[in-house]
Amino acid sequence: MASAFPIEVKIFMKKRQNVIIKGTKEGLTLHLNDDCSFQELKDELDEKLSANERDHEKRPLIPVKLETGNRYLSEIQREELKSLVRQKKNLVVDEIESNVISKEEAEKTRRENEIISVARIIRSGQILEVQGDLLLFGDVNPGGKVIAGGNIFIMGALRGIAHAGCFGNKQAVIAASIMKPSQIRISDLINQTINRVRNDDNHEMECAYINHQEQIVVDRLQGLIHIRPDLTRLEGGR
Amino acid sequence: MGEAIVITSGKGGVGKTTTSANIGTALALQGKKVCLVDTDIGLRNLDVVMGLENRIIYDLVDVVEKRCKPHQALVKDKRFEDLLYLLPAAQTTDKSAVTPEQMKTLINDLKQDYDYIVIDCPAGIEQGYKNAVAGADKAIVVTTPEVSAVRDADRIIGLLEKEKDIEPPKLVINRIRNHMMKNGDMLDVDEITTHLSIELIGIVADDDEVIKASNHGEPIVLNPNNKASIAYRNIARRILGESIPLQPLEDQDKGVFTKLKRFFGAK
């Protein structure tokens, strides 16, 4: 009886795969079991990748996608897996996909996707900063500044500084009823002079965005429909 | 229980002291009991403009440091029957001699005995400004039609709007010159009011008589026939709750008149 037990376990462990490798058109996808310990996972990963290892010296890099299921990986653990894979000659981790994110990340995503509305005049010397989109009912006066992780919509006059996409989002736009900024920034681009797509002074609402030439330009608000269709968030709204 | 109005601007030389002297005097002309307080410690000149310099014995710092009672430091304006007083600033010490808390206590004490406390604020946004606004219930921001003055006024309005105990500030545009506005060499009244987005309580023309009067220690508002004087008197009446249209300066843009609604609420 006692001698049979370890054999049974061994069979069981053989059955249960912690790492399943699948080849796709894009490269390899590794499905990682989310039930075992992280150490077990690493061991098996190392083992399996080594088994598959051939002499690929001259072959191009194969992108690898890791699917971690419901396992939450810390930044350190992600790096560990990446370097483990990278050690296998021509493999490189392209993407790590997980069903779970930390509360903190969820909070951050929520903040970055939120539209914050503010009814106020941003006066000289004042700074208003939001993580997501900003909807301002009021003016930004000369010497005042608004900063947003996302887009900036000003129902009023922009005469000061506006910085949209401050975390690097180049798709971010700035719209204002009166576009007379002292400076416009989108992502890491800065414009002191305003490049207008048109040269009429219609007193229409205008918007600023980064065009294909990587320049900030100002156009009629209506142009946004074509340039940034993603601004529509209504499901099935297009 | 009276109310305290601080006269401020951010930028120096735009007419805070002139406005304080004239509004204070105009309120006294309306029969109100008024105390002018000069908080520009080290650079006092409200006393000079009021012609009361020679009669100063104690000053604001003496009161705050309890070297004398408030009433001992108050200089009475003899042109008025017991209606107009001045608490002069100290000339010798620096601004840090007084704290906002001390000012608040002092202004609250004065409010027991006077209808209006008019506080002349120094330029800047530092200690002197903080002292001046500490005890105030209302604020008047003075600007001239110059870009830099308007910019500083905007900054000050932003700070005043953060003060929980002060009502939304009102605007005085001082030293208006019609020919320059007409030529577009100066900001016009509409441009300034749309930029600052606060209620306009008066516009005062640029007039050499104002300077002359100040130099003689006789605020212009004592002269009943001068245009600037009428402008200051009207500001005082608006403070008292009267609703009077803005003084029509020649060639003045019509848009301004409709902007003027009721000032300082009905009392």
Ligand SMILES: Nc1ncnc2c1ncn2[C@@H]1O[C@H](COP(=O)(O)OP(=O)(O)O)[C@@H](O)[C@H]1O
């Ligand atoms: N409406 C006016 N017309 C002409 N001169 C004026 C007017 N208002 C103020 N001044 C002058 O401008 C100068 C600065 O005014 P002042 O009241 O001392 O400014 P502040 O207290 O803001 O520094 C003074 O010489 C004053 O006489």
Ligand SMILES: [Mg+2]
């Ligand atoms: Mg002064």
